[in-house]
Amino acid sequence: MLHIAPGDPVVTVVGPTAPKQAYEAAREKLGLDKPIYYQYFKWLSRAAVGDFGRSVALRKSVNSVIAERLPITLQFTSLGILLMYLIGVPVGILSAVKRYSLVDYTLMGVVFIAVSMPSFWLGLILLLIFGVHLGWVPVSGYGTFGLTILPALALAARGAALSARVTRSSMLEVINQDYIRTARAKGLVERVVHYKHALRNALIPVVTLFGMRLGWAVAAGVSLEIVFNRPGVGRLLINSIFARDYSVVQATILVLSVSIMLGNLLADVIYTVVDPRIRYD
Amino acid sequence: MIRKFLRHKMAIIGAIIIGLLVITAIFSPFIAPYPPEEQDLMNRFEPPNFKHPLGTDSYGRDIFSRLVYGTRISLYIGVVAVFVSAAIGITLGIIAGYFGGWIDSLIQGGVDITWAFPAVLAGLTLSALFGSSLTNVMIAVALVYWGRYSRITRGDVLSIREREFVKAAKAAGAGDPRIILKHILPNAIPPAIVVATLMFGDAIAVEATLSFLGMGAQPPTPSWGAMLSYGRDYIRIAPWLSIFPGAAIMIVILGFNLIGDGLRDAIDPKLKY
Numbered sequence: 001m002l003h004i005a006p007g008d009p010v011v012t013v014v015g016p017t018a019p020k021q022a023y024e025a026a027r028e029k030l031g032l033d034k035p036i037y038y039q040y041f042k043w044l045s046r047a048a049v050g051d052f053g054r055s056v057a058l059r060k061s062v063n064s065v066i067a068e069r070l071p072i073t074l075q076f077t078s079l080g081i082l083l084m085y086l087i088g089v090p091v092g093i094l095s096a097v098k099r100y101s102l103v104d105y106t107l108m109g110v111v112f113i114a115v116s117m118p119s120f121w122l123g124l125i126l127l128l129i130f131g132v133h134l135g136w137v138p139v140s141g142y143g144t145f146g147l148t149i150l151p152a153l154a155l156a157a158r159g160a161a162l163s164a165r166v167t168r169s170s171m172l173e174v175i176n177q178d179y180i181r182t183a184r185a186k187g188l189v190e191r192v193v194h195y196k197h198a199l200r201n202a203l204i205p206v207v208t209l210f211g212m213r214l215g216w217a218v219a220a221g222v223s224l225e226i227v228f229n230r231p232g233v234g235r236l237l238i239n240s241i242f243a244r245d246y247s248v249v250q251a252t253i254l255v256l257s258v259s260i261m262l263g264n265l266l267a268d269v270i271y272t273v274v275d276p277r278i279r280y281d
Numbered sequence: 282m283i284r285k286f287l288r289h290k291m292a293i294i295g296a297i298i299i300g301l302l303v304i305t306a307i308f309s310p311f312i313a314p315y316p317p318e319e320q321d322l323m324n325r326f327e328p329p330n331f332k333h334p335l336g337t338d339s340y341g342r343d344i345f346s347r348l349v350y351g352t353r354i355s356l357y358i359g360v361v362a363v364f365v366s367a368a369i370g371i372t373l374g375i376i377a378g379y380f381g382g383w384i385d386s387l388i389q390g391g392v393d394i395t396w397a398f399p400a401v402l403a404g405l406t407l408s409a410l411f412g413s414s415l416t417n418v419m420i421a422v423a424l425v426y427w428g429r430y431s432r433i434t435r436g437d438v439l440s441i442r443e444r445e446f447v448k449a450a451k452a453a454g455a456g457d458p459r460i461i462l463k464h465i466l467p468n469a470i471p472p473a474i475v476v477a478t479l480m481f482g483d484a485i486a487v488e489a490t491l492s493f494l495g496m497g498a499q500p501p502t503p504s505w506g507a508m509l510s511y512g513r514d515y516i517r518i519a520p521w522l523s524i525f526p527g528a529a530i531m532i533v534i535l536g537f538n539l540i541g542d543g544l545r546d547a548i549d550p551k552l553k554y
Contacts, residue, residue: 116535118486120493121527124513128520211397219401223490227513238494241409249409256402264397 043250052251057243062251066233070255073232076148077221080155084213088160089206092167096202097194099172107164114161120223123154127227142230151224158220159213163206171202204275207267214263218256292543298536306352313346317503326519336521338511344521347503348529354504355485355533358415362422362484363477369423370430371473375465377431378438379457388431395428400487401494408496415488415504418497422484429480430473437469471548478541482534489530505530 046053052062091111095104130136130150137146174180175198183197184190222234229235233252240248305312321341329336335344377388404421411417441447442465450460491497492506500507505526512522 112538113531113535116482116538117531118489118527118534120490121509121523121530124509124516124523124527128516128523132517132520215397215399215402219399219490222401222405223493226494226510237405238496241405241496246409253402253406253409257398260397260399 043247047251047254052254053247055240055245055248057240057245057248062247065236065248066251066255069231069233069236072142072230073221073225073234075142076151076224076230076232077155077217079148079152080221081159081214081217083152083156084159084163084217085206087156088163089167089203091160092164092206093171093194093199095164095168096171096175099168108168111161111164114157115165117157119154119158119220120227122157123151123224123227126150126154142228142232147228147230151221151228151230154224154227155217155220159217162209162213166206166209167202170205171198174198174202177201200274204271207271207274210267210270211260211264214267215260218260289543289546291539292546295536295539295541295543298532299540302352302356302533302536305349306356309349309353313343313349315343315346317347317350318342318501319346326515328519329521335525336519338519338522339515344508344525347508348505348525351503351505351508351526351529352533354415354498354502355488355530358419358422358488359481359484359533359537362419362426362487363480365419365423366426366480367430367473367477370427371434371466371469373427374431374434375438375461375469378435379442379461379465385435389435392428392431395425396432398425400425400483401490404487404491405494405496408491413491413496413499415498418488418491421491422487426480426483429476433472433476434469437472438465441465441468475541475545475548478537478544482537482541485530485533485537 043053052066054060055062055065058065091107095107098104127137127150130146131138137144137150142148180193180197183193188197221232222237224230225232225234226238233255236248237252237256239245240252319342321337321343324333324337324341325339327333327337327341333343333345335348337343338347373388373391377385400422403425404418407417407421408414447460447464450464455463488497488504489506489509492504493510495507495510498504498507500511508526509523509530512519512524512526515522
């Protein structure tokens with residue numbers, strides 16, 4: 001499928017001014033002289049055993065390129081996803097416990113703005129403040145703490161805001177249930193009621209939405225790697241699309257899709273832990 | 282219902298924001314002080330001032346004028362992508378909910394696939410296949426977001442199907458097409474409208490992200506996302522190139538989210554989407 005795209009990977013290898021013989025030789029070496037269905041099935045049969053071929057632009061095997069880049073991506077995305085919940089859930093709880101107060105309205109106002117903010121723009125603003133103005137972090141690169149926390153924060157903001165909203169509304173819903181009234185009636189302290197009885201039930205919808213958040217985080221991660229110049233899988237994908245480096249494009253899209261699928265599977269498992277009423281059998 | 286919506290103050294603010302943006306898009310040539318692609322190489326990288334309220338870029342193009350024309354692109358993408366995905370999603374949702382059986386399982390399978398798959402990744406795949414364009418952005422959004430409508434509509438149809446008036450129509454001898462068009466569809470539309478308003482913001486965000494990545498609108502089109510991507514290169518010397526287009530994107534998304542929330546409270550407070 002990728003071969004309908006305009007552009008020619010052979011030119012990437014030999015350069016636009018190469019003589020015709022060199023071009024033909026390179027084309028044959030890359031297997032691009034064979035019919036497309038043949039190329040595709042060859043790719044598929046190799047991919048099935050974990051061999052994604054070679055990158056024409058980087059002149060390395062795709063496996064080694066992805067192995068090199070994947071940790072750089074995982075490092076900040078996993079921190080970002082963690083922050084999403086570490087920030088979002090407490091904010092939602094606080095808002096629900098102090099419902100219809102100034103605290104609640106302020107938090108929900110901030111949340112509303114955070115939901116509407118594109119993460120790559122937030123990344124640029126953070127870079128502008130901490131990189132250009134304060135000079136605390138270099139403007140591009142990776143590895144240092146600052147350059148991991150900034151993209152992680154930019155990634156986390158929208159998800160945290162959405163989690164806060166869901167946590168708040170489901171807490172409010174749960175607080176009106178009969179079993180909460182029972183818990184209060186038997187003389188439990190308000191804190192125990194909130195955290196032991198209400199929160200556990202209120203977290204169920206938060207977990208349900210994990211799968212959607214993850215897919216979104218993967219996409220936002222790609223744009224943040226461009227903003228922060230991080231040489232991760234996302235930037236690899238974008239550069240490979242520009243370079244018509246098909247084998248890398250196919251492999252990175254596959255890796256990202258599989259990680260989203262695995263994340264959803266994980267969400268289903270966590271779901272049964274949080275809510276023992278749910279069983280998959 | 283309308284009164285309930287009007288009581289929602291935030292929703293009114295949202296409606297005003299979007300109203301102003303629609304006016305801006307329609308009357309761009311009258312609002313923008315300069316043509317969006319007019320270069321003025323004597324006045325490159327001007328910070329915001331009286332002549333150029335939001336500054337100029339490396340070709341001396343007026344940022345405010347480019348943003349004004351950019352509203353057209355964002356709203357256009359939003360409208361087309363939302364309508365196409367709504368049309369596909371509502372149709373499939375009604376079919377799934379009304380007929381059930383294997384066709385329902387098939388459609389639900391499709392919904393499950395699109396549910397967690399990000400539209401941006403779909404857009405990147407399409408650009409790798411067919412090259413970058415705004416058409417691909419719209420196709421990507423439709424490919425992923427139809428599932429949102431489908432899921433909501435299917436659920437509604439399942440309950441509408443059991444209601445008295447549908448049974449009455451069936452007893453009176455109405456055929457499936459008539460029942461669907463006359464009785465099911467009008468009742469399935471309002472919840473889908475809520476999803477549509479919330480999707481508007483998402484669709485615009487997807488366009489901005491893809492254009493930012495260089496896979497959507499191509500220069501010199503004044504797409505906000507493309508302007509941001511260009512601004513990133515000059516963030517040290519001309520931060521206004523990145524600040525304002527991003528703020529514009531945020532305001533549009535905020536507007537649609539405010540309306541969507543108000544509509545949701547008015548139409549169906551239980552709806553979570």
